[in-house]
Amino acid sequence: MNKAISLKQITLSILALVMAAGCAPSPRATPSGLAQATLPRPAPSATVRSTQVPTSQATQTPDVDPTITPTAHIADGLTRACIDPSKSTGIGLPPGRIVMFAIDNPSRVVVMDAETGSLEALPGSSEKDVMSSVHVSPDFTKIAYRNETLGQLTIGEASGSVSLSIPWPATWQQIDGWLNDHQLIVDTSTTGEDHKLVLLDVDSQAQTELPSTFPDLIAFDPDPFWQWFNATKIIYDRTARTALYPGKSSGMGALILRSLPDEKIITELPGTISYGLTPIWSLDSQRTVIKGPASLLSAKPKEDIDSTQEELYLLDADGVTKQITHLTESWEEVDFYQYSWSPDGTRLAFRFIAGPYDYPDLYPTSRPDLPGRLAVLDLESGMITDYCLPSGQSLAAPVWSPDGGYLLVEDYYQSLPPYESNVYAVDLEKHVASILIDGFTPIGWVALK
Numbered sequence: 184m185n186k187a188i189s190l191k192q193i194t195l196s197i198l199a200l201v202m203a204a205g206c207a208p209s210p211r212a213t214p215s216g217l218a219q220a221t222l223p224r225p226a227p228s229a230t231v232r233s234t235q236v237p238t239s240q241a242t243q244t245p246d247v248d249p250t251i252t253p254t255a256h257i258a259d260g261l262t263r264a265c266i267d268p269s270k271s272t273g274i275g276l277p278p279g280r281i282v283m284f285a286i287d288n289p290s291r292v293v294v295m296d297a298e299t300g301s302l303e304a305l306p307g308s309s310e311k312d313v314m315s316s317v318h319v320s321p322d323f324t325k326i327a328y329r330n331e332t333l334g335q336l337t338i339g340e341a342s343g344s345v346s347l348s349i350p351w352p353a354t355w356q357q358i359d360g361w362l363n364d365h366q367l368i369v370d371t372s373t374t375g376e377d378h379k380l381v382l383l384d385v386d387s388q389a390q391t392e393l394p395s396t397f398p399d400l401i402a403f404d405p406d407p408f409w410q411w412f413n414a415t416k417i418i419y420d421r422t423a424r425t426a427l428y429p430g431k432s433s434g435m436g437a438l439i440l441r442s443l444p445d446e447k448i449i450t451e452l453p454g455t456i457s458y459g460l461t462p463i464w465s466l467d468s469q470r471t472v473i474k475g476p477a478s479l480l481s482a483k484p485k486e487d488i489d490s491t492q493e494e495l496y497l498l499d500a501d502g503v504t505k506q507i508t509h510l511t512e513s514w515e516e517v518d519f520y521q522y523s524w525s526p527d528g529t530r531l532a533f534r535f536i537a538g539p540y541d542y543p544d545l546y547p548t549s550r551p552d553l554p555g556r557l558a559v560l561d562l563e564s565g566m567i568t569d570y571c572l573p574s575g576q577s578l579a580a581p582v583w584s585p586d587g588g589y590l591l592v593e594d595y596y597q598s599l600p601p602y603e604s605n606v607y608a609v610d611l612e613k614h615v616a617s618i619l620i621d622g623f624t625p626i627g628w629v630a631l632k
Contacts, residue, residue: 260509261537264614265571267545271615274608277586278631280341282319282326283623286595287602292317292328295620297584297628306339307348308332316358318367319627321421321466323526323585326629327358327367327385338385341629347385363421368393382423393423394443399430418461420468425449425500427471429456433484438462438473440502450502454484459520459578462498465528470499472531474519477511480504491516495531495560507565510537520555521580525587531560532581532590534574535567542571548596548605549573557581557592557609572607572616577624585630588612593624 276297282305285291292314293302304310305317305328312332319326326339329351336358338347359368365386371379380393395417418427423443430439436456440449455475462471474493476484494517495508510517514537522533535558542549542556550573557572577595584590590609597603608619 259513260565261513261567261569263569263571265543265545265569266609266614266616267543268572268607268616268618269545271617274589274610274613274615274617276589276608277584279323279585280629280631281582281591282317282626282629283606283620284314284317284626286598286604286622286624287600289624290314290331292626293623294326294629300620303343305330305337306343307335307337307345317626318358318360319629320361320364322364323628323630324364324632325385326627327361329358336383341631347388349388362419362423368419380417393419394426394446397426397428397430397439397441399439399448400428401430401436418464418471420464420471420500421466422468424468427462427498435484438498440498449500450498450504452479452498452504454479455496460533461521461580463522463524465524467528468500470497472496472507472522473498480506491518491536493518495519497562507562508560508567510567515539520574521578523580523583525583526585527587529562530587531562532583532592533558533560534577534581534592535569537569545571546573546594548575548594548603550575550596553596557590557607559590559611570609570616572609575604577604579624579626582625582628584628591619591625591628595624 279297281295281297283293283295290313291310292305293310294305295302304312305314305326308314308330312330315329315331317326317328324341325346328337328339330337334351335348336351337345339345354371356370356372359370359380362368362382365384367383367385369381369383371381380395382391382393400417416429419425426441426443428439430437430451432439432451433453435453437451437453438455439451441447442449452473452475455473460474462473464471473496475496476489477492477494479494479496492511494506494511497505497507516536516538518536520534522531524531534555536554536556538554540554553573553575555574556569557574558567558569560567572592573594573596574592575594575596576598577593579593582591588611590611592607592609593604594607595604603621604624605621606619606623606625607616609616
C-alpha cells in the first residue's frame, strides 16, 4: 500500500467517520482554520510533562547521551539525526507564551507559560468561553481570536493585556489569518464560493476590501487542506500585491500567481495543487515554498501526478521557480506536509516522509502507518535534517520559538475516541527533545517584550 497516499486517505476517512457520527467538522468553528471537529466531550485535564521545570532550573542542561543517535548522512540533501526523548530530563524553554487548543474540544484554547508550564485562558477571556479563529502574528507579539461567547474580536498580548476588543460584526465569518504584523484577513463570505474578504488594521481599525474574485479560481474536492485560508483558498503576500490560488492551466490543477495592481497573471504552475502544504510567504514577501512533481521544471506536466514523488520549490514574487530538494532521485516515496518559516527566514520546519522507512524504535506512540516525521530544511545549503520525531495525523505545522532555537511538533496518533496526542518540545542547538504536554495542538508562540 502506498503510505503517503494512505496518510491522506486516513485523514479524510477519519473526517468522514466523524461526520457520520453526527459531529460534522466545521472549519469556521476551529481556532486556527484546521480541519478539526468540535467534538461533544469535556476537555481533559492536561498532563504537563517533565519538560516543564521551575524557572530557577530553566537553563539546566539536560542529561543526554549524545552517542545514542549519531547524525547520519543517508542521501544527497538529507541527514538523519534522530532525537531520543527518553534521554532528556527536561528542556528549559525561553520566556514566552505558547497558544494551544484541546484536541477533543478545539474551542477550548489556552496559553501556556513556556518557563513554568502553567495554563491560563487567552487574554481577556475565561477558559469557559468558546474560541475560534485563533492566530499568532508573524512578529510573535499578538494573539488574534474570536470570542464567540462574548461576541468579540480580541487582540491579546503575551503579558496578558488586551490591546483591542471590538464587537464581532454579524457579517463576519472567521479570521483567515494575519496578512502582516498589523493587518488581519477577515472572511465575510456567506458561502464557500463568494470569497468576500476584508483587511482589518488592528491599530486604526480601518477596513479595506481585498480582491478575492478571480475568473480562474476554482474549488477542489477534497480541498487542498491548506492550514489557514481553508474557506478562501487564496494566499496573499504580506503587502497584498500578489495572490496565489488554485486554478486550472493546461487542463489540470495549477497554482496561479496573480499581480493585484494590474490584475495580470505572473505565472501558472500546473501540477502543484498539493494536499497538505500551505504556501506561506516569507516575512519580506520575496518568496514562498510550494511542492510539485519532480519533473515540474523539466517536462510537460501530467494529469496523473504521483503524489508520493514530490519535491519542494522556491517561488519568488516575479514568478521564478527554483527546485530546492532532490530526494526523489534516492527515495521511493517522498512527501512534505505543512511547513513554517523560521523567524530569520533561513529555515523551514515541516512534517516529512521519505521511504522506505527504517526509523529507530525510540517513540512509543509512533505508528508504522503514519510515517510523517519532523524535519528542518536549511535554505542556504539545501540540506534537510530529519529529527525522526513522529507527527502522527496532525494537520498542524511545527511551531517555532520567537528566537528560532526551539520547535514544537504535535504527534497526533489517535484521532478517534479516546483522542491522544503528544507535543514534543525540541531544542535544536542541544539536540534534545521532551514531551511538553498531551491532549493539545500548538498554534503559536508569543514572545515576552
